[in-house]
Amino acid sequence: MNSIFAKRRARLLAMKAIRDNYIPGDKLVTCPHCQQESEKKLVAQGLSVCPKCGYHFPIGAYYRLSTILDPGTFHELNEKLPAADPLAFPGYPEKLSAAQRKTGLTEAAVTAVGAIGGRKCVVGVLDNRFLMGSMSAAVGEKITLAIEYATKNKLPLILFAASGGARMQEGILSLMQMAKTSAALARFSEKGLLYISVLTDPTTGGVTASFASLGDIILAEPGALIGFAGPRVIQQTIGETLPEGFQRAEYQEEHGFVDAVVPRDQMRETLARLLRLHEKGGRP
Amino acid sequence: MSENLTAAQRVAVARHPQRPNITDYLNALFTDFFEQKGDRLCGEDAAILGGVALYHGRPVTVIGTRKGKTLEENLQCNFGMPNPEGYRKALRLMKQAEKFRRPVLTFIDTSGAYPGLEAEARGQGEAIARNLMEMSRLTVPVIAVITGEGNSGGALALGVANRVLMQENAVYAILSPEGFASILWKDSSRHGEACDLMKLTAPDLLGMQVIDDIIPEPEGGAHLAPVIAMRQVDQAISRHLAELTKESGAALAAERYQKFRKMGAAAPQKEDS
Numbered sequence: 140m141n142s143i144f145a146k147r148r149a150r151l152l153a154m155k156a157i158r159d160n161y162i163p164g165d166k167l168v169t170c171p172h173c174q175q176e177s178e179k180k181l182v183a184q185g186l187s188v189c190p191k192c193g194y195h196f197p198i199g200a201y202y203r204l205s206t207i208l209d210p211g212t213f214h215e216l217n218e219k220l221p222a223a224d225p226l227a228f229p230g231y232p233e234k235l236s237a238a239q240r241k242t243g244l245t246e247a248a249v250t251a252v253g254a255i256g257g258r259k260c261v262v263g264v265l266d267n268r269f270l271m272g273s274m275s276a277a278v279g280e281k282i283t284l285a286i287e288y289a290t291k292n293k294l295p296l297i298l299f300a301a302s303g304g305a306r307m308q309e310g311i312l313s314l315m316q317m318a319k320t321s322a323a324l325a326r327f328s329e330k331g332l333l334y335i336s337v338l339t340d341p342t343t344g345g346v347t348a349s350f351a352s353l354g355d356i357i358l359a360e361p362g363a364l365i366g367f368a369g370p371r372v373i374q375q376t377i378g379e380t381l382p383e384g385f386q387r388a389e390y391q392e393e394h395g396f397v398d399a400v401v402p403r404d405q406m407r408e409t410l411a412r413l414l415r416l417h418e419k420g421g422r423p
Numbered sequence: 424m425s426e427n428l429t430a431a432q433r434v435a436v437a438r439h440p441q442r443p444n445i446t447d448y449l450n451a452l453f454t455d456f457f458e459q460k461g462d463r464l465c466g467e468d469a470a471i472l473g474g475v476a477l478y479h480g481r482p483v484t485v486i487g488t489r490k491g492k493t494l495e496e497n498l499q500c501n502f503g504m505p506n507p508e509g510y511r512k513a514l515r516l517m518k519q520a521e522k523f524r525r526p527v528l529t530f531i532d533t534s535g536a537y538p539g540l541e542a543e544a545r546g547q548g549e550a551i552a553r554n555l556m557e558m559s560r561l562t563v564p565v566i567a568v569i570t571g572e573g574n575s576g577g578a579l580a581l582g583v584a585n586r587v588l589m590q591e592n593a594v595y596a597i598l599s600p601e602g603f604a605s606i607l608w609k610d611s612s613r614h615g616e617a618c619d620l621m622k623l624t625a626p627d628l629l630g631m632q633v634i635d636d637i638i639p640e641p642e643g644g645a646h647l648a649p650v651i652a653m654r655q656v657d658q659a660i661s662r663h664l665a666e667l668t669k670e671s672g673a674a675l676a677a678e679r680y681q682k683f684r685k686m687g688a689a690a691p692q693k694e695d696s
Contacts, residue, residue, distance in 0.1 A: 276686075305597050310596065311633050314597045315683060315686040318559065319684055321559060322680050323684070381540065385543075396546050
């Protein structure tokens with residue numbers, strides 16, 4: 140019976156992942172980094188990485204999950220958690236439904252239980268296509284619930300960040316999600332459990348200044364922009380041109396804020412290895 | 424309480440240069456202040472002032488953002504925009520407060536964490552995140568008072584408190600109305616409009632249970648009668664501190680956790696969708 144459910148789960152994730160990995164355009168896709176054209180099929184097959192220069196295209200949440208979870212282990216948490224409009228902000232409900240139609244998601248975060256290399260874990264992914272992956276109350280709540288689920292079930296936790304920062308339309312309640320998620324991680328950590336934070340392009344603002352920076356281990360995808368303030372704001376503030384590579388994953392590694400820069404095609408294997416290395420530490 | 428001001432008027436009052444600031448509060452409410460400098464990692468940040476002092480005869484740790492009043496002072500403390508060293512110093516002092524079982528009192532008045540190149544290179548985001556996490560589990564009473572403008576993660580990094588108090592004309596928001604308008608509408612001149620939508624005034628925030636109490640101000644704002652305004656702040660802190668002092672360390676941490684846990688928790692509105 141278990142295997143029937145596993146097959147159904149595998150199919151479900153595969154379907155959602157295919158929709159997520161959709162790259163617009165006809166047969167060819169132009170890399171925004173090297174400006175070279177590649178065959179769309181080739182890019183899609185290569186985990187949405189430019190075959191010419193290694194640029195990592197942004198990818199959707201379900202597709203991301205399909206690239207790291209063992210087949211048939213995906214089980215979504217709080218899938219139906221609704222988006223909210225706590226300030227009754229003009230035009231915001233329309234923005235939310237447009238984003239929902241565009242992505243097929245209810246909000247910018249997807250959380251799940253699954254296994255990587257045979258080891259059970261909780262995985263959360265922010266989806267940059269949904270209002271720039273910004274932190275709404277629903278995103279904060281989903282991430283917090285995932286952290287609490289991992290705490291309760293003594294499971295390792297992996298969160299993929301991709302966010303433009305706060306959700307402006309939710310004002311102060313967006314800000315409060317920073318405290319909420321960070322506090323939940325404090326309780327998680329006290330149980331002696333492992334949290335791996337993976338920073339993807341871009342990770343900025345309130346997400347950087349909360350759960351994304353609190354991993355026991357912090358990984359980043361190559362070239363990902365990672366910072367608190369965005370480059371434009373910094374440039375306006377200091378009135379100077381920013382150095383080449385500023386705030387990129389490699390820069391953050393050099394400055395001591397990232398353990399390792401891991402290309403997408405090595406992510407699953409790296410995570411599996413880290414889970415294996417922490418197996419004893421997973422029990423209090 | 425003073426007359427009803429619009430949100431934009433409150434922003435102007437909150438930013439008034441003659442409004443009582445951290446130095447004024449230290450002089451008026453505390454005795455025997457010993458300033459503690461440095462984050463013990465790489466630097467000192469004048470944008471955050473902190474140390475140990477006596478509050479009504481009792482040792483406390485006081486930490487506050489510092490803007491300065493004259494241009495010279497403004498420049499010295501970077502207009503109250505902290506660098507990572509400031510937040511790390513604040514965390515060091517808070518952990519020390521816990522060690523010596525002293526309450527932590529923070530005074531918040533900042534336009535935000537400094538968005539500079541060096542601040543980024545030294546991990547502004549990490550510094551703020553670490554404070555949020557560590558503040559959530561402190562086992563001593565923590566009271567935060569927003570005395571001017573409390574903007575962004577740069578304010579919240581001193582604001583994970585058991586009681587968050589706000590002066591009547593202070594404002595607390597995700598970022599400045601100018602920044603908000605610039606991000607949302609690509610037009611910072613629409614900041615007046617932003618003020619109304621952002622729900623950044625003390626009554627708005629009390630209604631959303633983001634803050635716990637409003638401290639009244641003299642007619643027209645704290646800058647018009649600073650001595651009275653500071654006495655009102657003193658009374659509010661004393662009252663809340665007396666309540667918190669009765670609780671155990673574990674209860675204080677648990678209560679603080681629950682307070683923030685509830686914010687924006689699964690929609691208190693209709694549940695059918």
